[in-house]
Amino acid sequence: MRHESRRLILLLLPAGIFFAAFFLLPMARLFFIGGSGKTGWAAYAAILTDAHYFSSLLSTLGVATATTAATLAISGISGVFLQRHKFPGNGALVAMLTLPLAFPGVVIGFMVIMLAGRMGLIGQVTQALTGEKLVFAYTMSGLFMGYVYFSIPRTILTVMAAAEKLDPRLEEAARSLGASPWRVVLDVIIPGLKPAFISAGAICFATAVGAFGTAFTLAAKINVLPMVIYTEFTLSANIAMAAALSFVLGIVTWLVLAVARTAAGSSVAAAG
Amino acid sequence: MTTQAGKPLAIALENCAKTFPDGTRALEPLDFAIHAGETVVFLGPSGCGKTTTLRIIAGLEEPDAGGRVLFDGEDVTRLPIEQRNVGMVFQSYALFPNMTVAGNIGYGLRIRGTQEAALKARVGEMLDMMQIARLADRRIDQLSGGQRQRVALARALAVRPRALLLDEPLTALDAKLRDTLRLDIDSLLRSLGITAIYVTHDQAEAMALGDRIVVMEHGRVAQIGEPREIYQRPATRFVAEFIGTMNRLTGSAKNGVFSCKAGNLPWAEAPANATEILFRPEDIRVAESHEETGLQGTVAAAFFLGDRTRLFVEVGEARPLVIESTARRAFRHGETVRLAIDPRGLVVL
Numbered sequence: 001m002r003h004e005s006r007r008l009i010l011l012l013l014p015a016g017i018f019f020a021a022f023f024l025l026p027m028a029r030l031f032f033i034g035g036s037g038k039t040g041w042a043a044y045a046a047i048l049t050d051a052h053y054f055s056s057l058l059s060t061l062g063v064a065t066a067t068t069a070a071t072l073a074i075s076g077i078s079g080v081f082l083q084r085h086k087f088p089g090n091g092a093l094v095a096m097l098t099l100p101l102a103f104p105g106v107v108i109g110f111m112v113i114m115l116a117g118r119m120g121l122i123g124q125v126t127q128a129l130t131g132e133k134l135v136f137a138y139t140m141s142g143l144f145m146g147y148v149y150f151s152i153p154r155t156i157l158t159v160m161a162a163a164e165k166l167d168p169r170l171e172e173a174a175r176s177l178g179a180s181p182w183r184v185v186l187d188v189i190i191p192g193l194k195p196a197f198i199s200a201g202a203i204c205f206a207t208a209v210g211a212f213g214t215a216f217t218l219a220a221k222i223n224v225l226p227m228v229i230y231t232e233f234t235l236s237a238n239i240a241m242a243a244a245l246s247f248v249l250g251i252v253t254w255l256v257l258a259v260a261r262t263a264a265g266s267s268v269a270a271a272g
Numbered sequence: 273m274t275t276q277a278g279k280p281l282a283i284a285l286e287n288c289a290k291t292f293p294d295g296t297r298a299l300e301p302l303d304f305a306i307h308a309g310e311t312v313v314f315l316g317p318s319g320c321g322k323t324t325t326l327r328i329i330a331g332l333e334e335p336d337a338g339g340r341v342l343f344d345g346e347d348v349t350r351l352p353i354e355q356r357n358v359g360m361v362f363q364s365y366a367l368f369p370n371m372t373v374a375g376n377i378g379y380g381l382r383i384r385g386t387q388e389a390a391l392k393a394r395v396g397e398m399l400d401m402m403q404i405a406r407l408a409d410r411r412i413d414q415l416s417g418g419q420r421q422r423v424a425l426a427r428a429l430a431v432r433p434r435a436l437l438l439d440e441p442l443t444a445l446d447a448k449l450r451d452t453l454r455l456d457i458d459s460l461l462r463s464l465g466i467t468a469i470y471v472t473h474d475q476a477e478a479m480a481l482g483d484r485i486v487v488m489e490h491g492r493v494a495q496i497g498e499p500r501e502i503y504q505r506p507a508t509r510f511v512a513e514f515i516g517t518m519n520r521l522t523g524s525a526k527n528g529v530f531s532c533k534a535g536n537l538p539w540a541e542a543p544a545n546a547t548e549i550l551f552r553p554e555d556i557r558v559a560e561s562h563e564e565t566g567l568q569g570t571v572a573a574a575f576f577l578g579d580r581t582r583l584f585v586e587v588g589e590a591r592p593l594v595i596e597s598t599a600r601r602a603f604r605h606g607e608t609v610r611l612a613i614d615p616r617g618l619v620v621l
């Protein structure tokens with residue numbers, strides 16, 4: 001027994017050191033720096049009371065949530081389709097899907113501008129069709145588009161791996177009981193893919209909360225936390241505020257993911 | 273029991289063949305009628321096309337062009353499984369892991385929009401029928417294999433299907449559980465009077481459950497018949513060897529006597545061209561000392577099984593004869609025994 005637990009501690013040691021060195025200590029430090037500015041601990045209160053900070057927090061969470069939802073919907077459908085239907089060029093297509101992962105955020109931002117910017121494709125097409133130019137690259141919508149584009153690949157890959165493990169007998173059993181194809185998706189495929197959705201969704205959400213390069217490229221009207229932190233840090237040299245915002249960004253992301261995980265976990269038991 | 277609605281379903285397969293996209297010919301053209309209320313067992317070695325046939329009946333596979341599936345005379349070939357109202361039970365149980373036992377059993381009814389009270393009553397009825405009432409609120413991963421298969425049966429029967437299709441439902445279970453559940457399935461099928469199609473590679477299961485057995489080999493039907501007929505009058509060597517144990521003697525027939533290395537066997541109806549005779553272990557015995565017999569061999573091995581002794585007797589053939597002896601005596605290795613064969617059990621192919 002004693003021997004066993006000692007070995008367990010030994011095995012946990014690397015992870016423990018890593019966790020302490022790269023997570024706990026910096027977070028703690030960040031927390032104290034956040035309270036060391038001119039206004040002291042009020043910096044944290046400011047995040048809630050200052051309209052500028054608070055709205056940027058909300059829009060960050062908003063765009064991350066929207067990105068996660070859209071990504072899961074698109075990747076869920078395409079992932080299952082790509083896994084089920086092998087057609088010529090299937091492999092090449094899947095390989096191409098991983099491309100956006102290699103692009104830095106700046107390149108993604110650039111692509112969004114080429115598509116929905118002032119000289120973008122969507123602008124030209126809408127001008128030709130309606131006489132009015134549709135430009136949304138420099139807004140939240142542009143950011144949302146860039147994030148979705150960036151998040152889809154790895155989510156599709158996760159979904160495909162999970163779809164391969166779905167038991168086809170479950171779908172056949174449901175159909176034999178009278179389930180329409182739509183009911184099969186609802187009652188068998190989605191519950192079966194749920195673990196994949198949760199893990200891919202968590203990564204997608206966290207990435208969208210923290211991504212900076214794309215927002216920086218699109219700049220202008222976009223007011224998301226990473227941009228605000230950057231501005232506080234470099235332009236205003238308000239290091240304490242930047243630290244307080246960073247800390248809150250980390251905590252809120254962690255909270256949202258924890259809540260989503262618990263909700264998803266308990267819905268498994270409640271489904272019966 | 274009055275749990276099944278309506279009269280049982282008659283199923284007919286007409287010219288049903290199956291070639292998979294990769295070119296595998298899983299089923300040669302098959303014509304076969306399953307009577308209403310009958311239990312038909314498809315029996316054969318792995319890969320012979322049993323599951324494929326079952327899936328064609330279920331509506332999970334379409335037969336090749338020209339094939340037709342008829343339910344009570346109505347063509348259902350193009351009807352997908354969700355509209356055929358057939359119950360399915362799989363070897364792997366295929367229970368929904370995100371639902372409880374009761375949730376699984378009630379699933380088909382919920383899809384049909386059954387009223388909550390009626391649904392509850394029916395689920396309760398099925399739980400009782402399968403003797404799993406105390407498991408109602410369990411999650412699926414908290415059940416044993418035998419319990420899972422009971423839930424799967426209850427789920428399939430809850431919607432009162434027109435026919436029940438079972439694909440090796442007992443194969444994943446251990447021997448003892450297999451026996452009890454086989455008995456339960458047997459009495460269930462008889463009491464419901466439902467048309468049932470049962471796929472297995474276990475001949476004992478096939479014998480016990482089937483009103484008729486379809487023996488398959490390489491996508492072809494080798495023989496169709498009642499269990500007794502299949503066992504006693506196998507149509508081909510494959511059927512003879514696949515089901516039960518078959519003894520074989522080679523030689524020639526002349527003037528009502530079959531002569532082989534073991535000696536001479538008087539057999540009045542011996543066909544003149546017979547070069548080989550087959551018979552079951554229960555149709556041969558060790559002769560008493562006063563009996564007259566022209567056959568003998570040497571004991572190669574003897575296994576005392578309690579109620580009988582299984583003897584392997586060397587007679588100069590490719591394989592020794594298998595004899596189940598109930599004689600109250602011990603047999604020695606190398607001992608010479610005289611043998612008596614009941615001519616009524618002889619088969620010539």
Ligand SMILES: Nc1ncnc2c1ncn2[C@@H]1O[C@H](COP(=O)(O)OP(=O)(O)OP(=O)(O)O)[C@@H](O)[C@H]1O
Nearest residue numbers: 292294296298317318319320321322323324325473
């Ligand atoms: N989807 C498929 N694509 C190609 N070939 C298949 C497919 N399904 C089955 N087969 C082939 O068809 C043949 C018959 O398969 P089937 O599953 O009907 O056999 P079975 O009698 O049920 O065997 P088992 O006892 O092993 O389950 C086999 O040779 C199998 O490899």
Ligand SMILES: [Mg+2]
Nearest residue numbers: 322323324439
């Ligand atoms: Mg099979």
